[in-house]
Amino acid sequence: MKNMDLFTSLNTSVTALRAQRFRMNVIANNLANVHTTRTEKGEPYRRKEVLFATNESIPLFQDNVNAALRKYAGLTNTFSNAARGVRVTDIVEDQRPFRELYNPGHPDANEKGIVRLPNIDPIVEMVNMMSASRSYESNITAINITKRMAEKALDIGS
Amino acid sequence: MANLFDITSKSLEVAIEGTKLRHQLIVNNIANGDTPNFQSLDINFQDALKEKLALWRRNSVIKGRSTKSSLKRLEEREFNIAVKLSAEKKLDASRLRATIYTEPSEQERLDSNSVDVDREMAKLMENSYFHRAYLELYNKKSRMMRMAITGRI
Amino acid sequence: MKLQRTLTPISPKLQKNDVKNTKSDQQTGSFSETLTDSMEEVNQLQKEADRAIEALATGETKDIAQTMIAVEKANVSFQLMTQVRNRLVEAYQEVLRMQS
Numbered sequence: 001m002k003n004m005d006l007f008t009s010l011n012t013s014v015t016a017l018r019a020q021r022f023r024m025n026v027i028a029n030n031l032a033n034v035h036t037t038r039t040e041k042g043e044p045y046r047r048k049e050v051l052f053a054t055n056e057s058i059p060l061f062q063d064n065v066n067a068a069l070r071k072y073a074g075l076t077n078t079f080s081n082a083a084r085g086v087r088v089t090d091i092v093e094d095q096r097p098f099r100e101l102y103n104p105g106h107p108d109a110n111e112k113g114i115v116r117l118p119n120i121d122p123i124v125e126m127v128n129m130m131s132a133s134r135s136y137e138s139n140i141t142a143i144n145i146t147k148r149m150a151e152k153a154l155d156i157g158s
Numbered sequence: 159m160a161n162l163f164d165i166t167s168k169s170l171e172v173a174i175e176g177t178k179l180r181h182q183l184i185v186n187n188i189a190n191g192d193t194p195n196f197q198s199l200d201i202n203f204q205d206a207l208k209e210k211l212a213l214w215r216r217n218s219v220i221k222g223r224s225t226k227s228s229l230k231r232l233e234e235r236e237f238n239i240a241v242k243l244s245a246e247k248k249l250d251a252s253r254l255r256a257t258i259y260t261e262p263s264e265q266e267r268l269d270s271n272s273v274d275v276d277r278e279m280a281k282l283m284e285n286s287y288f289h290r291a292y293l294e295l296y297n298k299k300s301r302m303m304r305m306a307i308t309g310r311i
Numbered sequence: 312m313k314l315q316r317t318l319t320p321i322s323p324k325l326q327k328n329d330v331k332n333t334k335s336d337q338q339t340g341s342f343s344e345t346l347t348d349s350m351e352e353v354n355q356l357q358k359e360a361d362r363a364i365e366a367l368a369t370g371e372t373k374d375i376a377q378t379m380i381a382v383e384k385a386n387v388s389f390q391l392m393t394q395v396r397n398r399l400v401e402a403y404q405e406v407l408r409m410q411s
Contacts, residue, residue: 006178009185016189023192052193054186085189135191138275142185145286149181152290156297166361166368173368204370211369288367291375295364298382302389309397 006150013146015055015085016139022088023050023132027125034120037108045118047094055084094119162303165214169207170296176203177289183258184285187278194269197260198278346395353388360385 026048036045096119104113180201187198263272363381366372 006181009182012182012185012189016191019189020192052190054190054193054196085186086193131192135188135275138188138191138279141279142188142282145282146181146185149178149286149289152293156293157300158297164361166364169365169368204368208369208371211365288375291378292368295367295378295382298386302386305390305393309393 006146006153009146010143012055012085013139013143015087017136017143019050019052019086019088020132020136020139023052024129024136026050026091027129027132030118030120031122031125031129034118034122036118037106037115044098044116045120046098047096047118047120049092049094050088051090051092052086053089055087162300165211167296167299169211170292170299172203172207174289174292174296176201176207177285177292179203180285181282181289184278184282187273188275188282190271191273191275191278192269192271194271196271196273198263198273199258200261200281201258350392353385353392356381356385356388 030047033045039045098116098119101115101117102113103109103115106115109115180203183199183201190196261272263274265274360378360381363372363378367375367378372378
């Protein structure tokens with residue numbers, strides 16, 4: 001159990017903060033583009049989503065330290081990367097069909113007079129935003145607790 | 159009590175390490191609260207510690223040898239006291255093997271994520287409280303030891 | 312604590328070998344017996360504190376307050392014993408100085 005300390009927890013929480021903030025940005029972008037009927041691609045704005053995954057395969061400095069310790073010092077009980085945090089793997093576009101609205105006077109209406117609007121439901125986006133914000137707050141609390149635990153260890157001996 | 163090298167201090171050290179490790183896992187659970195297919199992890203070092211302590215006591219009584227030598231013999235051998243739960247990984251914590259296990263959630267989520275953020279927060283608070291308590295107890299012991307050595311309060 | 316009762320009459324009974332027991336009828340037992348009993352009590356409190364700590368570490372009890380109280384009891388009695396020892400050593404040294 002040699003190379004595990006509380007600062008790895010800080011790193012884990014930071015990855016989560018970063019991921020949730022990224023998610024917030026994507027949600028905010030969705031909300032901002034809720035009426036965008038034309039993008040560069042020519043079609044309406046497609047709703048975007050983030051994909052999360054655990055952060056196991058990204059090599060960190062600690063893994064290099066562990067590998068070196070295993071090789072040179074023969075230490076076998078180095079902790080693996082089971083508790084690294086979360087990362088955003090991909091931004092995907094929601095493939096559900098666009099909303100359609102009959103509005104012949106609109107510049108982007110097709111020959112039938114139908115305008116295609118983005119497949120974004122503001123209520124869904126708001127709920128996701130609240131979820132992201134709540135996750136963000138829980139991770140902030142986790143950071144505070146980690147900090148208090150680490151500070152307490154400094155008191156040994158005094 | 160004023161002895162930093164007895165079995166109680168070792169238990170405290172294991173407890174401190176165990177709570178620290180549990181903290182890592184809980185923080186990871188919170189960080190992965192939205193990751194699909196993620197199963198929340200936890201660790202139970204107390205049972206392993208309890209079994210090891212019972213083993214040590216039994217050995218030191220039955221064999222009738224001095225406590226120091228039997229403890230040394232115990233430490234030399236590798237004790238694989240795995241907690242029998244749905245084992246995910248085996249982890250070595252200060253010569254102690256406690257298993258990291260997955261905790262199923264009460265509610266089924268569409269994305270198969272088993273993390274219950276409220277339960278994880280409660281575990282986080284409780285675990286950090288115990289971690290600080292163990293640290294404080296260790297501190298008290300070391301202060302007493304120092305007082306015994308120097309004779310000054 | 313038993314030590315409290317013995318501390319108030321600070322008698323020349325401290326050194327049984329060097330000084331004559333002029334107040335031998337003042338206490339029920341000899342000072343060294345009382346001291347040994349008190350040390351046994353201190354030792355007992357230490358053992359209980361150790362047991363409480365182990366119970367907390369293995370998760371048998373979740374009551375930190377009880378553990379802290381047991382530890383504090385052991386600590387305070389140990390401190391008292393240490394102070395008594397310090398005073399005894401000082402008194403002994405003073406007695407030695409007196410003799411020379």
